[in-house]
Amino acid sequence: MNHDQPVDRELNRTAVTAAEIAREPSTVPDFDAVRRDFPRARTAAYLDNASCHPLSVHAAAALHRYIDWTTHDVAEPWWPGWAAARDQAKHLFAELINAGPEEVAFARSTVEAESNLLNGMQEHLAGGNVVTDDLHYTAALYNYRVRQRDGLDVRIVKHRNWTLDPADVAAAVDRNTRLISVALVSNVNGLLADVKALSDLAHAHGALLYADIIQAAGAVPIDVRAMGIDLAACSTFKWLMGVKGFGFLYVRADLQGTVVKPTQHHGGVHLNYPPWVEEPDPDAPEIVFAPTPGPACFEVSYPSYEGAICAQESLAYINRLGVANIRSHARTLTDRLQEELPALGYPSITPRRNESPIVAFKVPDPAATQTRLRAAGVNVAMRHGDKMRISPSVFNNQEDVERLLRALPPAGTGHRC
Ligand SMILES: Cc1ncc(COP(=O)(O)O)c(C=O)c1O
Known part of the structure; x- marks a missing residue:
């Protein structure tokens, strides 16, 4: 870093304009060049982006700029130099999901x-029920189980043949349903939920639709308005190509503070008496509480600036590539996997023509398969017993898929795979 250069000039170098934000690129990006942005692509056929996406050189450089500054130059006031990147992260995320910036808060x-959200909806949920499904994230289901133990009526719909039938969800919904909660893209098998059908169902019963979008944001197009999503959340370490412990919460504007109340303190306090002020305001109380308006009412204290700076860079990058282009690229890879792996004896548990970059297959011997793939320099996830999850991203190519296929013997041929 040039220490004579103000930090905000450094930031301006990477800042994208509002016009760039709004425009979905019409030209197909050069995905070979994209591959060069991800050093991880040089060290393995890394096909496990649904677990943890590697950083691009651009996101890493943005983080380094911040770390250099906080190492060598940190001084009060420290935030003005980074506030633009922080705020732009929120704007870019809002654009990505077609929300307003006034509907997005930072989350961890x-x-x-x-x-x-559930804690903030106590009144809304009181006496009602929540409907979710068994392809939702396990920690979320655990959360519902605990609430069920504490008296909330929770209905967990089971998938059928690895897909969620809206009719099964409809059978669980009634006039007491207050919330339908789903993963937009399931981490188990990549199933893209028919979220429009589910939100229509929810709204017809006066209920809300929450979507866990961590396996979707950055990988599949999201339009909260068109999809009827009322509430959503994600962190950034998967398809948003950022870090853990930082993310975003979307709360539809009219629900903020009404149906969904903040559950932690927010805002500030002004002590209107000496020695805190020399001349107290005689018309004001001694202690003035100033709650934060808007989505910041769901935020407490500072967000992670490391997270926000990294997210700003990666969201701008995703924006330049275009989610539709990202989707088309991943589809070429997952289509081939869906074609070739079942033919080798690995049954797919992801429906065909499913629109997400995650595909999962049953393997006869997960531990041995994992050992074999790692030895071949291939990274995938083994999850939920005998399920192999493969999740290619922007930097993967057909050679990565080829490497995986070469390392997998036909199942049932007597090879210990
Ligand atoms: C669908 C889904 N939801 C939630 C999480 C956890 O995310 P976070 O660390 O942001 O809570 C994961 C992580 O694997 C996930 O796949």
Whole structure:
């Protein structure tokens, strides 16, 4: 970092304009060049982005700029130099999901955000029920189980043949349903929920629709308005190509503070008496509480600036590539996996023509398969017993898929795979 250069000039170098934000690129990006942005692509056929997405060199450089500054130059007031990146992260995320910036708050974790939402909806949920499904994230289901133990009527709909039938959800919904909660894209098998059908169902019963979007944001197009999503949350370490412990919460504007109340303190306090002020305001109380308006009412204290700076850079990057282009690229890879793995004897548990970058297959011997793949320099996830989850992203190519396929013997041929 040039120490003579003000920090905000450094930031301006990477800032994207509002016009860039609004425009979905019409040209297909050069995905070979994209691959060069991800050093992890050089060290393995890394096909486990649904677990943890690697950083691009651009996001890493943005983080380094912040770390250099906080290492060498930190001084009060420290926030003005970074506020633009922080705020732009929120704006870019709002654009990504077609929300207003006044509907987005910083969050720390998807699971925590969903839990906080439920805590803030006590009145709305009272005497009612929540409908969710068994392809939702396990920690979210655990959260519902605990609430069920504490008296909330929770209905967990079971998937059928690895897909969620809206009719099964409809059978669980009644006039007491207050919330339908789903993962927009399931971490188990990548199933993209028919969220429009589910939100229509919810709204027809006076209920709300919450979507866990961590496996979707940055990987599949999200339009909270068109999809009827009322509440959503994600952190950034998966398809948003950011870090853990930082993310976003979306709360539809009219629900903020009404149906969904803040559950933690927010805002500030002004002590209107000496020695805190020399001349107290005689018309004001001694202690003036000033709650934060808008979505910041769901935030407490500072967000992670490391998280926000990294997210700003990665969201701008995703914006330049275009989510539709990202989706098309991943589809070429997952289509091939859906074609070739079942033919090798690995049955797919992801429906065909499912629109997400996650595909999962049953394997006869998960531990041995994992050992074999790692030895071949291939990273995938083994989850939920005998399920192999493969999740290619923007930097993956057909050679990565080829490497995976070469390392997998046909199942049932006597090879210990
Ligand atoms: C669908 C889903 N939801 C939530 C999480 C956890 O995210 P966070 O760390 O942001 O709570 C994961 C992580 O694997 C996930 O796949």
